[in-house]
Amino acid sequence: MQAGYKKNTRVLANIGKNFALFEPVHGSAPDIAGKQMANPCSMILSSKMMLEYFGEREGRKEWSEAANAIEEAFINSLESGITTPDLGGKAKTYDVGKTIAQRILEV
Numbered sequence: 192m193q194a195g196y197k198k199n200t201r202v203l204a205n206i207g208k209n210f211a212l213f214e215p216v217h218g219s220a221p222d223i224a225g226k227q228m229a230n231p232c233s234m235i236l237s238s239k240m241m242l243e244y245f246g247e248r249e250g251r252k253e254w255s256e257a258a259n260a261i262e263e264a265f266i267n268s269l270e271s272g273i274t275t276p277d278l279g280g281k282a283k284t285y286d287v288g289k290t291i292a293q294r295i296l297e298v
Contacts, residue, residue: 202237204244213241227283230275235265235291264294 201216215233223229239261246254273290274280282290 202233204240213237229284230277231284231288260295260298263298264291267294
């Protein structure tokens, strides 16, 4: 299972019979280490995918709703232009994450 909203927001799910692993798919980016330029969206979407999967598997509506809230907040943040430089924005890693977290609470 893969999801990708833009070129740098890819996540991957490896789902087996008894275990599942959800992870962002990206390189190590040593050239931007410590500069607050890394895009946190793949990590955030990995969490969304995990909640969605377990919500469906365990029949937990609140987990599925949390996954939907993450996705809605993520899309809302992108549409408002609060993005890291790799997506054409000027926001720092922390600011993108904080904005998405705040919007999750508003959903």
